[in-house]
Amino acid sequence: MESVTPPRHPCCIVSLVPSQTELLHYLGLHDEVVGITKFCVHPSEWFQSKPRIGGTKTLNFEKIAALKPDLILGNKEENERAQIEELQRHYKVWISDISNLPEALDMIRQVGQLTGKTEQAQTLSDKIETAFRALAEERALKPMRAAYFIWRKPYMVAAAGTFIHDMMQRAGFENVFADLQRYPEIDLGALAVAAPEAILLSSEPYPFAEKHMAAFREVCPSARIEVVDGELFSWYGSRLLHAPAYFRKLREMLGIV
Numbered sequence: 001m002e003s004v005t006p007p008r009h010p011c012c013i014v015s016l017v018p019s020q021t022e023l024l025h026y027l028g029l030h031d032e033v034v035g036i037t038k039f040c041v042h043p044s045e046w047f048q049s050k051p052r053i054g055g056t057k058t059l060n061f062e063k064i065a066a067l068k069p070d071l072i073l074g075n076k077e078e079n080e081r082a083q084i085e086e087l088q089r090h091y092k093v094w095i096s097d098i099s100n101l102p103e104a105l106d107m108i109r110q111v112g113q114l115t116g117k118t119e120q121a122q123t124l125s126d127k128i129e130t131a132f133r134a135l136a137e138e139r140a141l142k143p144m145r146a147a148y149f150i151w152r153k154p155y156m157v158a159a160a161g162t163f164i165h166d167m168m169q170r171a172g173f174e175n176v177f178a179d180l181q182r183y184p185e186i187d188l189g190a191l192a193v194a195a196p197e198a199i200l201l202s203s204e205p206y207p208f209a210e211k212h213m214a215a216f217r218e219v220c221p222s223a224r225i226e227v228v229d230g231e232l233f234s235w236y237g238s239r240l241l242h243a244p245a246y247f248r249k250l251r252e253m254l255g256i257v
Contacts, residue, residue: 009116010071014064015040016056017075020096023108023237024073026124027117035067042231042239059083065090071114100166104236105129128240132170135244144256146173146198147191148233151206154185164202167233171247172256173198192219198254199223204230224254 014035015021021040024033035053036046051067054060056078064072069091074084076097087093094114096107105125112121148158148168158164159180168175176194177186191199199216201208213225231239232246251257 010114012067012069012071013115014053014067014069014072016053016059016073017078017096018042018056019235019237019239020073020075020107020111021046021237022235022239023111024115026238027112027115027120029115029117032115034069035064057083059087061086073111073114098236099161099163101132101170101240104163104240107236108238124238124241131241131244135170135247138248143169143172143174144197144254145176145195146200147176147186147194147196148173148200148202148228149186149206149208150183150202150204150230152208152212155187155191156183157186159184163236164233167243167247168200171233172251173200188215188219191216196220196223199225200233201225201227202230202233203227204234226250226254 011032012034013024013029013032015024015033016037018037018040021033021036022042025043025046033046033050036050037054037056038052039056040050041047051063053063053067057080059079064087072087072091072093074093074095076095079095084093084095098104098107105128108125108128109121112118146168148164150156150158150164157177158168159175159177159182161181162183165175165178176196177184199220201212208227210227216223216225228250229246232243
């Protein structure tokens with residue numbers, strides 16, 4: 001995560017990342033946040049009322065300039081490097097880099113420090129850590145071998161080095177593509193060879209639905225196929241509060257014991 005020295009109490013914050021936008025709302029920074037992306041759908045009232053400055057990878061510099069931000073929050077993976085470097089020429093920009101739960105908790109605490117919400121952020125971090133610790137104590141003795149798909153045409157999966165991979169492990173799954181890195185393209189022949197016990201189809205960024213299951217059933221007829229809540233596997237802000245309970249229900253549904 002990049003170190004910046006923002007104003008003591010930033011009053012014009014632009015968020016370039018949906019999960020961090022939701023975190024800012026949780027911390028009570030309602031008036032301070034002046035701009036969000038078109039993908040910042042939570043909270044809905046902000047999505048409907050806050051100025052939008054483009055997509056996470058298609059930032060509108062003119063709209064950002066009009067907001068006169070004194071702090072911009074981004075993420076190494078979700079934002080384009082060239083665009084971030086351009087913003088850094090004019091504004092104070094803080095960039096998170098998150099691939100696991102400890103890094104997400106550290107991000108929450110650092111955002112709290114940056115925005116004058118240290119105590120609230122620490123309390124949130126502690127709650128999330130406690131919930132995941134309880135989930136770990138219930139962890140299955142034998143994880144279910146699974147593949148997690150994030151995209152279609154081409155098919156892409158979450159592999160090692162990603163936040164989703166870390167969440168899969170905590171939810172009780174063994175990633176069958178853990179020998180690969182990041183988000184590789186996978187054909188269904190490779191899926192058949194991997195022979196997962198479960199195929200998890202994410203609701204985002206590609207909106208997988210029941211109609212997409214048939215293609216997977218053809219190559220892995222014995223695998224359990226489920227459309228899962230992509231936000232609870234990939235959002236690393238305050239939404240993490242709800243992830244352990246969701247993972248617990250998913251375990252029960254799939255019979256992970």
